[in-house]
Amino acid sequence: MALDSHKLMNKMEQRSLFTAEDKTLLQSHADWGREIAPDMAEKFYDYLGRDEEMNAILTEKEGRIHRLRETFIEWFAEMFTGMDNWGGDYADRRWRIGLIHVRIGIDPQHVVPAMATVVREAEKRLIAESKPSELKESLSKICMIDLAFIEQAYVEVSSAAVLRETGWTERLFRRLISTGADSM
Amino acid sequence: MGINTEQLSNILDNFVSSTNDVQGAALVTPDGLALAASLPGGMDEERVSAMSAAMLSLGERIGGELARGGIERIYVEGDQGYGVLTSCGEDAVFLVLASRAVKQGILMLEIKGALGELKSILI
Numbered sequence: 589m590a591l592d593s594h595k596l597m598n599k600m601e602q603r604s605l606f607t608a609e610d611k612t613l614l615q616s617h618a619d620w621g622r623e624i625a626p627d628m629a630e631k632f633y634d635y636l637g638r639d640e641e642m643n644a645i646l647t648e649k650e651g652r653i654h655r656l657r658e659t660f661i662e663w664f665a666e667m668f669t670g671m672d673n674w675g676g677d678y679a680d681r682r683w684r685i686g687l688i689h690v691r692i693g694i695d696p697q698h699v700v701p702a703m704a705t706v707v708r709e710a711e712k713r714l715i716a717e718s719k720p721s722e723l724k725e726s727l728s729k730i731c732m733i734d735l736a737f738i739e740q741a742y743v744e745v746s747s748a749a750v751l752r753e754t755g756w757t758e759r760l761f762r763r764l765i766s767t768g769a770d771s772m
Numbered sequence: 773m774g775i776n777t778e779q780l781s782n783i784l785d786n787f788v789s790s791t792n793d794v795q796g797a798a799l800v801t802p803d804g805l806a807l808a809a810s811l812p813g814g815m816d817e818e819r820v821s822a823m824s825a826a827m828l829s830l831g832e833r834i835g836g837e838l839a840r841g842g843i844e845r846i847y848v849e850g851d852q853g854y855g856v857l858t859s860c861g862e863d864a865v866f867l868v869l870a871s872r873a874v875k876q877g878i879l880m881l882e883i884k885g886a887l888g889e890l891k892s893i894l895i
């Protein structure tokens with residue numbers, strides 16, 4: 589199930605109503621995004637650390653948290669810059685982030701509340717610094733697009749792994765899911 | 773020219789009714805879709821088809837992993853009878869259900885015969 593990340597990006601932009609205006613607004617606040625990114629990372633890892641299961645994942649490997657802070661800051665800033673104007677590089681990067689989380693075994697039940705935390709904390713800063721309410725909306729949209737990538741990677745990578753091991757066709761796999769789900 | 777499903781069904785019906793101790797048969801695509809089926813009442817054709825395709829494919833994979841060479845058939849032996857899965861060319865999987873009383877040598881020969889007929893229609 590080789591997913592075309594660029595196509596997914598286009599689809600997500602359409603479905604999320606992520607417009608040229610959103611992009612311009614985010615880009616015009618790129619400096620601000622980078623400025624608050626370290627604080628967002630702080631809040632994010634503080635939140636993850638308070639959850640026993642997620643804390644165990646974070647502290648499993650030496651230096652992981654430190655590395656994560658750096659990558660989170662990059663990730664957060666990229667939502668404002670759009671890298672290559674939310675093109676192929678952006679899509680590939682988002683896909684890769686999703687893949688890494690699937691490999692580590694991080695589920696939707698971890699990622700969704702985590703993304704909600706990002707949105708909530710960013711919103712607090714937006715309000716505190718009297719940023720335009722449209723910016724809040726644009727940022728929420730791109731956060732949800734990034735979330736969709738991580739979630740879609742979860743489905744795609746899990747299925748692709750089963751297909752690889754069993755030799756099943758994608759259609760057969762979907763058929764098994766639907767006959768199985770019918771009997772639940 | 774499309775596959776003649778009526779002919780396939782006829783072959784399956786004949787096979788089931790004329791072979792001693794055979795209780796059912798189905799021909800399914802590798803995607804798990806039934807091309808033709810003559811299964812005992814109460815059996816879910818859709819589910820059986822999907823599972824048959826899944827089983828043959830998985831059997832072929834495990835055969836490779838266990839260095840068993842090309843897989844000729846998958847044999848399911850239960851206390852109520854047998855299920856035999858054979859690949860029917862690239863594009864189909866042949867499932868046969870037989871009772872415990874079946875003579876296995878004869879069953880294999882009958883399956884071979886039916887496969888020949890089915891393949892001639894599929895090609």
Ligand code: HEM
Pocket residue numbers: 636641642643645646649652655656659660663684685688689692694698699702703704706
């Ligand atoms: C809003 C959701 C999340 C975002 C945006 C995010 C972002 C990232 C990024 C950018 C990376 C680096 C990927 C790379 O190396 O290329 C990463 C890796 C990682 N994330 Fe997340 N993450 C999220 C949720 C979570 C959650 C809920 C956990 C649970 C504990 C988690 C744990 C990890 C771990 C363990 C790594 C790998 C670190 C390593 O390199 O060893 N992430 N994440």
